[in-house]
Amino acid sequence: MKFVSAQDEQGLFVGLLNEAEDQVLPLGRTEEKMTGFASLPASMAECIAMGEEFIEKAQAVAAWAGEHRAEEGAYLPLTGLTLLAPIPRPSKNIFCVGKNYAEHAVELGSKEDIPEDVIIFTKASTSVIGPKQPIPLHSEVTKELDYEGELAVVIGKEGKGIKQEDALDHVFGYTIINDVTARDLQSRHKQYFIGKSLDGSCPMGPWIVHASSIADPNQLNIETRVNGEIRQSSNTRQLIFPIAKIIEELSKGMTLEPGDVIATGTPAGVGKGMKPPSFLASGDMVEITVEGIGTLSNPVR
Structure with a gap:
């Protein structure tokens, strides 16, 4: 699993990279489509702090997106995104x-x-x-x-x-x-x-x-x-x-x-x-x- 911090016209988000297809799945936004509520933060540091819960939710969102890929269009082309440092401003040096x-x-x-x-x-x-x-x-x-x-x-x-x-x-x-x-x-x-x-x-x-x-x-x-x-x-x-x-x-x-x-x-x-x-x-x-x-x-x- 490869996680990115990215930005588009809707703002910052944490995404899951599909490197083979040069696409990114915005995790929080897709979770909201899936459940009606986004519990995954838009900050990589906050996602990491969730521990194993973050990985489990990311896997669940990715599985749902794979099943609903055609109708939902959740994946975004990597070329249309600005990739930031994965943790743009670490809390420590x-x-x-x-x-x-x-x-x-x-x-x-x-x-x-x-x-x-x-x-x-x-x-x-x-x-x-x-x-x-x-x-x-x-x-x-x-x-x-x-x-x-x-x-x-x-x-x-x-x-x-x-x-x-x-x-x-x-x-x-x-x-x-x-x-x-x-x-x-x-x-x-x-x-x-x-x-x-x-x-x-x-x-x-x-x-x-x-x-x-x-x-x-x-x-x-x-x-x-x-x-x-x-x-x-x-x-x-x-x-x-x-x-x-x-x-x-x-x-x-x-x-x-x-x-x-x-x-x-x-x-x-x-x-x-x-x-x-x-x-x-x-x-x-x-x-x-x-x-x-x-x-x-x-x-x-």
Whole structure:
């Protein structure tokens, strides 16, 4: 199941993607046709907070829509919709894992930079944009804007002190994040936050794939292309700290809540690591593909 946050002339809604036919089923609107009452919210974060009830209702609505497809016309063409980030404004900053692929740690430093413990930083929630939305170049504040393709985890069940063996039970689903980074700001300020949190520096999407559709999130191919050129190509099995370990570490003394988003780290191949470095420029197109999820595409302007 792939869930989108979308907008049309009637407003915002959460939809279920029929990727084979490039169509989206608006869940709340269709539920109202089915029952006369819409209990499903138009906000992805609120839907996720419903827990298993949301999945059960989404499945029921999809089944009804399939049976009444011809007469109801509930499905909308994907081309006529504006897709937003699946969670357009997370209630918290995005949790991010630094240097979680050994080759990436080395390309920006040396073998001594490969971490022994999980490195966590955050990106401001105001940095989130959706698929196809332009990444601002911010030429007035940075000359070294870089890309980082990453698998992202969306928490579905609240938890604190979560053990690794239970961690994936707390995951609602998976999406893609481009952890856009102003490298010069990162170096100048000796920390991550400012260089990671410029407006528009967290493209997310194009949708959330429910956890039930991903057999093993630690076995997914991930690839980043800039203007069609492959820059990053790896697999999440190369993560130093797998997803369950990240969740365990984050939840030690901190409550994870439904709708929290965790970016799991980027592989080698970022612009700063190239010789010579190759940073983003106006007119560039960045495309990040994660196996089983899809492709997140954003132009740079």
